[in-house]
């Protein structure tokens with residue numbers, strides 16, 4: 001990198017110092033920072049926890065779903081799935097890469113494409129909890145159909161329209177979803193994956209301001225080839241801020257049938273093969289100015305705000321699939337006998353059954369706790385929704401992998417092949433192919449770690465921002481230092497000596513020991529974050545493995561809290577203590593993972609691997625690849 005590529009001055013509005021970054025990195029960081037929600041007044045359970053304040057009052061008691069609310073969900077779920085279970089064959093969808101149009105039409109009649117559209121605009125107006133109950137059920141049956149519905153409803157036009165649309169836009173577009181219009185969300189491009197700053201699609205305003213002209217390509221747009229409506233992200237002209245150009249990304253509602261839109265290619269994937277997902281091109285597409293969604297330059301913020309609740313569909317879908325896995329291993333583990341015992345009774349099998357059951361319960365707890373918070377509308381759920389996505393997508397992958405392992409060779413065999421030779425057609429092979437995508441879409445695991453680390457560090461970054469940044473005047477640095485010393489003089493000792501030492505957590509009943517652990521460990525985590533910040537200062541963002549471990553600890557603590565609360569609720573609802581036992585099993589496992597993460601924080605392996613990886617990229621270790629048939633080009 002040359003000096004000219006480095007930007008000499010930082011942006012005073014930025015909490016993060018960008019002055020030493022390359023142009024590409026700085027642009028990425030500025031776009032990411034601008035898309036953040038900024039200071040939010042509403043409480044966040046996990047946000048408080050990262051700052052060393054454990055708030056059981058936010059989690060206990062578990063919010064119940066009222067009977068009336070539940071009935072609203074049941075009234076859709078029961079007839080809809082009675083129909084789907086007899087008319088939708090997920091294996092055929094997978095094989096033919098087609099969800100039958102008759103099924104899509106019938107789903108539209110049920111109102112599936114207007115589930116979250118407010119009732120005053122003709123929609124079903126489902127709460128997030130009921131919507132996620134529906135999505136959980138979809139995912140337990142057919143991954144492709146779940147993704148079709150989710151891409152439309154969770155991230156496609158309905159959600160951002162509800163959050164950011166004008167009255168005129170709502171009146172115009174919402175009723176179309178009740179009639180069955182399917183929508184899509186178009187952000188990704190060939191060069192824009194996790195880094196939207198590199199966006200190449202442009203929307204240039206016409207001279208008279210009546211419309212924008214849209215040009216560019218969008219990749220992997222789920223539902224794109226069949227969408228009647230799309231939310232398209234595009235660059236609008238940059239804004240000058242203190243003599244520097246600031247990238248502006250805006251969001252537009254685009255009609256799929258407009259002139260200039262071309263479906264270039266339908267992509268084919270390892271799983272969810274029934275989805276229509278493609279590379280699409282926009283050539284001089286005329287978008288009326290009134291189709292701008294939200295304000296110009298706020299597109300990415302809109303996308304992230306959409307994802308805060310949209311992302312909750314993934315935990316719901318993962319929970320549905322995990323429940324299906326549990327059902328399969330329960331039946332198979334008890335009947336398949338080898339070496340004189342059912343495979344679920346050998347110790348190796350038992351461990352799998354315990355992990356799958358307890359983890360599935362935890363996934364359900366997190367999904368419905370955060371969904372309920374989303375419905376309340378007065379909680380900041382950015383962190384918890386991302387944690388739910390991270391936790392459920394990672395564990396669902398382990399759940400399906402362990403299910404496949406317990407099924408042995410039959411786990412690897414297609415359901416159609418099993419059926420053809422007269423065996424129970426458990427679709428574990430398809431489920432595994434379908435589950436893998438959850439660790440990639442709507443924020444990869446690595447990006448979730450970065451996003452969560454940024455949020456976890458926010459209170460510290462805000463306080464230390466002026467001290468850490470280069471180019472800040474000395475007077476401001478001194479003022480910041482004074483503020484910092486005063487804050488940490490009280491905060492830091494409180495992370496060692498605090499109420500966690502004597503709080504009994506009677507709200508958790510028999511699970512109080514685990515909640516006490518969460519309370520204590522929240523402070524330990526806050527200290528670890530603080531120590532990491534002191535040690536690495538402005539280079540902390542480069543320590544992705546360390547940050548990832550701290551985030552994983554926070555996520556497990558959140559999962560434990562949600563699970564203990566849910567167990568209390570379920571034990572009472574069912575009049576049975578089994579949920580307490582399930583939560584106990586989960587918490588013991590989670591505590592093991594947490595302690596393991598803490599113990600790895602100070603290891604040297606990461607630094608060594610970093611140096612080693614550089615040599616892999618340089619081609620130094622190419623000799624290890626010897627003896628294979630080359631695929632593709634080598635530069």
Ligand SMILES: Cc1cc2nc3c(=O)[nH]c(=O)nc-3n(C[C@H](O)[C@H](O)[C@H](O)COP(=O)(O)OP(=O)(O)OC[C@H]3O[C@@H](n4cnc5c(N)ncnc54)[C@H](O)[C@@H]3O)c2cc1C
Pocket residue numbers: 151184185186187188192193194195219220221222223269277437440441442443444445446447450544
């Ligand atoms: C089936 C499917 C459906 C999709 N549906 C949609 C859709 O409807 N709409 C849409 O807009 N997009 C969609 N996508 C795109 C999806 O959101 C992207 O694949 C995802 O954002 C990741 O981008 P990428 O694949 O280009 O990976 P890249 O960004 O190229 O990343 C490659 C790897 O590097 C890691 N990485 C990247 N940056 C960093 C970093 N700073 N630090 C550490 N690691 C990093 C990533 O985590 C990943 O592991 C879909 C993709 C698929 C496969």
